[in-house]
Amino acid sequence: MFSLLVLVVLCTGCLAETNDLYSFSNAVGGGSGTSFSTDGDGRITGVRLWERSTAYITxxxxxxxxxxxxxxxxxxxxxxxxxxxxxxxxxxxxxKYHSIYVYQLFFVTSEGRFLMAGQPTQFSFNMYPEHLGAELKMLSGRFNNAGITSLGAHWGLANVNGNNTVTP
Structure with a gap:
């Protein structure tokens, strides 16, 4: 009976749809302060960044x-x-990041365009999806009363139907 149960569980897992090829880029930075995530419905269609002049991302x-x-x-x-x-x-x-803040960010698009903010100082990082065709789905991290202290990226495939809207 136990063998039958194991077989059913394995077969069910094989028939399930893929998990939209999710991957996570580990967070960089010190990580103190309040946690955040930017989760929303649909595709990401815009990015805004704020920076402290000649310093870090706020x-x-x-x-x-x-x-x-x-x-x-x-x-x-x-x-x-x-x-x-x-x-x-x-x-x-x-x-770029250091032990306290994220100092610089580049968001690069599938069309080769980019948004850059902050200062090129300290340690470099590079985040990208593990799976071909995946895109940024959300950001997570931490911030304090002065700026962004850590940042991680969540990647996956968008489910787009015929009228260019995302479906669950």
Whole structure:
């Protein structure tokens, strides 16, 4: 009987749909402060970054379809913004970090465009999906009363139906 149960469980797992080829880029930075995640419905269609002049990243915001997430961190000065074209996705995040803050961010798109903010100082990092065709799905990390202290990236495949909207 136990063998039959094991066989049923294994077969059920084989028939299940794939997990949208999820991958996670480990967080960089010191990691103190309040945790955040930028999860939303739909595809990411925009990115906003705030930076402390000649210093580090203070705030991050993503737009899913037409809705902006709450700002993670602080809005200091004018936002640097990248609005994605139809079908364009975020395929890489690079930058610099130290033990306390994320100092620089590059968001690179599938069309080769990018948004850069912050200062090129300290340790380099590069985040990208493990699976071909995957895109940025959400960010997570921490911030304190001065800026972003850690950042990780979550990647996966978008489920797009015929009218270019994401389906669960």
């Amino acid at each position: 705030g991050i915001q993503l737009r899913y379809d037409f809705i902006w997430t709450p700002v993670a961190g602080l809005q200091i000065g004018n936002a640097l913004e990248l609005e994605l074209h139809d079908g364009e996705t975020i395929v890489q995040i690079s930058g």
